[in-house]
Amino acid sequence: MIARLSLAVCAGLVLLLLPITGEAQIPDEFTNLKLLxxxxxxxxxxxxxRDWAGGLGVRCNHCHVGPDDLVGMDFASDEKATKRTARRMLEMARRxxxxxxxxxxxxxxxAQHQVVSCYTCHRGRSKPPRNIVVELGAIAEADGVDGALEAYDSLREEHYGSGVYDFRPSALAQAASHLMQAGQPADALKTLEKSLEHHPDxxxxxxxxxxxxxxTGDPGAALAAIERALAIDPGNRGALRAKAMIEATPPSDGG
Ligand code: HEC
Ligand code: HEC
Structure with missing residues (x-):
């Protein structure tokens, strides 16, 4: 049933998307099918x-040797590593x-059962998108936290609404808490300031x-931030807990 449904969807896509000139370039006999x-x-x-290409957001020549318009394409060739990898991926999905x-x-x-398809992991990208926190961590390693936060804006610009990455504030909060664990409170603060640019409330x-x-021993700044949190959400549990901690601490020099 599921297989029949997805075949119908594929056939529909083919009719819609495959230019007639493209179909003419595809041979009638296949000489190198090892899994299909x-x-x-x-x-x-x-x-x-078409399903694979769509699942990965690529064109046929991502895996096959030849030009964009498919003229003279050597579909049978296994020269491209991406094609050989795709076979492994198909085996994996089948298993x-x-x-x-x-x-x-x-x-x-x-309940209706789901099946794993190329799209399940790839989400329309040639390589599956990584968790945004992991992605930013890798960028930070190369370009520092400032570089990663710049990259965040570009990723957001390009992918917002696509579902490829999680742009909710909780993701940057997670990145900030990794930075705190790594002993980088200034970078954690920058990360949260970036989050506020997009979600001030x-x-x-x-x-x-x-x-x-x-x-980091700045109760004045702490109180200001906590009061902003409580102004937005008077019942915010984290803010209430932090406030109780401040109130329980005896005032030191001027604080
Ligand atoms: C992600 C990689 C990938 C993409 C993208 C891709 N293919 Fe393929 N294609 C393969 C693999 C792998 C096989 C071999 C399958 C097997 O061994 O059973 C194959 C086989 C074929 C064959 C059979 C070749 C032969 O003679 O054995 C044709 C024709 C073909 N693809 C056409 C297309 C067209 C048209 C597109 C674009 C709409 C496309 N492919 C996109 C990976 C890809
Ligand atoms: C369970 C998750 C998953 C599924 C399902 C999956 N892939 Fe992948 N794919 C991956 C991961 C992870 C990588 C990256 C591997 C790496 O970095 O070396 C990858 C990499 C690839 C690459 C190499 C990309 C590159 O640029 O190096 C190709 C081609 C590919 N997949 C094709 C497919 C096709 C075609 C399908 C469906 C038949 C598919 N994948 C289904 C997880 C998946």
Missing amino acids: DPEISKGQLVGTM INGELLADLPVVEEG EADTHAMIGFIHLQ
């Missing part, structure tokens, strides 16, 4: 290929769907800024 059924029809093969997901315990009676972000100021 060698008896597969041309329509089904092209549907599968996941056929073995590992085949008889899952029933969590919800009658996120009480949790203000509360976390308050906590960091508390830890």
Whole structure:
């Protein structure tokens, strides 16, 4: 049923997307199919290929040797590493769907089962997008935290709304807490300031800024941030906890 449905979707996509000139460039006989059924029809093969290309957000020549317009394309060649990797990926997806997901315990009676496809992991990117926190961490390693925060804006500009990355404030909060664990409170604060540029009214972000100021011994700045958090959300648990901590601390020199 699922297979039939996705075939129908593929066929629809093929009709919509495949330019007639493109179809003419595709041979009627296939000579190097190692995993797909060698008896597969041309329509089904092209549907599968369109699905893969769409799942990865690439064109046919990402994996096949030849030009963008497919003229003179050598589809049978295994020269490109991406094509050889794609076979491995297909094997992986088949094993996941056929073995590992085949008889899952029933969590919800009658629930529709999902299958793993290229898109499940790749989300329309040639390599699966990493968690934004991991991505920013890798950029920070090369270009510092300032570089990573600049990259955040570019990623947001390019991908916001696509679902490829998580741009909710909680992701930058997670990055900030990694920076705190690494003993970089100034960088953690910068990260949260960046978050406020996009979500100025996120009480949790203000509360976390308050906590960091508390830890770095600046109760004045801490209180200001905590009060902003409570002005937005009077019941904010983190802010209330931080406030209680400030009130329990005997005032030191001028604080
Ligand atoms: C992500 C990599 C990838 C993309 C993108 C891709 N293909 Fe393929 N293609 C493959 C792999 C892998 C095979 C071999 C499958 C097998 O061994 O069973 C293949 C096989 C083929 C074949 C059969 C070649 C033969 O003679 O054995 C044709 C034709 C083909 N693809 C056309 C296309 C077209 C048209 C597109 C663009 C719509 C496309 N492919 C996009 C990976 C890709
Ligand atoms: C379970 C997750 C998952 C699924 C499903 C999956 N991939 Fe991948 N794919 C990955 C990961 C992870 C990498 C990156 C591996 C690396 O960095 O070396 C990758 C890398 C690739 C690459 C190499 C990209 C490059 O530029 O180096 C190709 C090509 C590819 N996948 C094709 C496919 C195709 C085609 C499908 C569907 C048939 C598919 N993948 C399904 C996880 C997946």
